[in-house]
Amino acid sequence: MKKRQRTGKTVKIEDVAHEAEVSIMTVSRALRGVEGVSEIKRAQIFDIAEKLRYQPNLNARSLVNVQSSLIGISFPTLFNDVFAEMLDGMRPTLESAGFTTIVTTTEYDRAREVDWINTVRPWRPAALVLTGTDHDERVRRVLRRDQTPTLELWEHSDDPIDISVGINHSDAGREIADAMIALGYMRPAFVGFDLGHDLRAEKRLLGIRSAFLAQGLGDVRTARHGTIDGYRAGYDGIKTLAAEKAPMPDVVFFLSDHFAFAGLMACMELGLNVPNDIGIVGFNSLSVNSVLPQRLTTVKTPRREMGTLGARGLIARINGVQNDLSHRLSPEIIYGDTTRKPGGNDI
Amino acid sequence: MKKRQRTGKTVKIEDVAHEAEVSIMTVSRALRGVEGVSEIKRAQIFDIAEKLRYQPNLNARSLVNVQSSLIGISFPTLFNDVFAEMLDGMRPTLESAGFTTIVTTTEYDRAREVDWINTVRPWRPAALVLTGTDHDERVRRVLRRDQTPTLELWEHSDDPIDISVGINHSDAGREIADAMIALGYMRPAFVGFDLGHDLRAEKRLLGIRSAFLAQGLGDVRTARHGTIDGYRAGYDGIKTLAAEKAPMPDVVFFLSDHFAFAGLMACMELGLNVPNDIGIVGFNSLSVNSVLPQRLTTVKTPRREMGTLGARGLIARINGVQNDLSHRLSPEIIYGDTTRKPGGNDI
DNA sequence: GCAAACTACGTTAGCGCTAACGTTTTGACT
DNA sequence: AGTCAAAACGTTAGCGCTAACGTAGTTTGC
16 A cells, blocks of 8 residues: 555645744644634634645644544444434534544444454544444453443443443333233234344343233244345245244234334235234334334334434543433334224224 | 543553564564564564554554545435445445545535535545535545545546446436336326435436437426435325326336335325336335335346445555546346336237 | 733644664575 | 675654643733
């Protein structure tokens, strides 16, 4: 790789200082909005900097400041609006505070999260954002040791690395399951990705399972397919359940709304009447839901809010606030047309 | 904002050098894989660096190297798998070459692209990736002037800033329109976002329009809604067309497959038979298509391939290759169940 | 009217790293 | 053993910027 190329000499602070006939320190102060410069000079310097198209070298600045204004963010995937929305929630807050985000996806692979940490830390980021609470022990140790402000998003933790903003997924599973039990459903199934990928979904499944077991009802059957394409996983999940010799479940919980939508399509193909033959339950309440012929029964998760709260917390922490900045948020059950409804014709 | 905090003294190259009893230059050479170090010493230094958990400060490295190993990427949105896939196509190539990506979204707003350029350039990125070919004139000028390797992705340009990898969208529109004309369709409509947002879609519309006009057929009606939520835009588009006094179009071209899917749902609600009453044409060939009861007629775009080719080109350019590295790729028409098919019962 | 307390600058030093060049050691060949 | 070149290492200088401190000028207070 070629180094020290790019001959078109970039303007540096010295050029501005020379043109303005002041020291470079005065320019530095003026442009950063630091006090110690008369407003007249500051205005002049701004004009000259603009004229010369001066842009500070952030690598140099990060070097002196010991830390950069980069914030590393790790999501499992971007093929899911859930994460794009959390990003959307964080970005305005972070950017207006002068931070730039570096986003990576781990494809639900914990080893890739470790790799990523090793990639971003050399940039000396001001903060890091991880998804969920399950991380390699080395990650926890390293981040705690050097006190990097860290946000664990999407899943709330009682023992966070630093800041945790999210919901409790097993509770969410339990709550939606209890709601379905109250509607008379008794033969549950769960459709999601292959085991070991979406750990939050697994926790929701645990919650669902415990709710049904607590009522003395049967276990939750599972149908798992793939690791990325939620549409296929939802569709194949229903087809798999239908192909098994066991009687069809009367309610199916899907990993997310887009799985549920695909499952709904599979039910249509199989001639299953929703919600009479089978109940369909999504998760997240995604925008696709608003155009479906039958609105999904689902659980609305406050993704943008998580992003905003998390970003604010991070900035506070970066600025030295030591308080507990974690937030546990609550999801909301949305009754749609793909299950029975409370107060409706139960049983 | 606090500066020079983070007391937990980070290990620097000097610490490794001291422990290994060599000069810091030898450590630098050893760890970077540069020649001039005996293999015995190199191995020792690697061990020590690992033991000390040394991680080079990339801000310092970027400062000496005049440019960083960051690559800035600008997409209109991430709420669209098309861009997530292009990113997926680029990332492995870029990362294995040692680059880190900074991704931003512009929400289809050209002014935000300019802002973004001004945000990333201070990092002295090794390269930039923009979406499409329509940029603020200042952007073109600046990037050409300081010779930043630049990739314009998704839409092919005959006069690129530097490298262009993509398809010709107006040709794509013309081709799919000609294919539909050949199937006997004559009253076209287009459903998409509000004007001025997705410029590639507008070019496809121009292509569609010119194809129909060339055959002496009527103009293409348009129904535009929103700027982000493609599902709503697709759904509302059909509802709007149906509500107008004019006769219903016999074929509707959608901005993308997820629009088309939502439009299909709207048609079902309206009792319109697809494809007999109305033909539905998507774009991009997204994964949602594989689970729909009726597979969409659509145009398959090689997103991952664009990403890979573009990334390779960028790396070549960064390494000093001066050739023309642009690629014009071709989309492929996919005949589904939402229109008549060639060789089928035309007319 | 003069010291104390600002304000508005400039000077010095150093952040962690690497290109370029200088010096020593090794080995190959007479 | 002696010559010379290549390999292996060290030294110097500087990338662009900012914290900390130093130094003039200006105001304030009594």
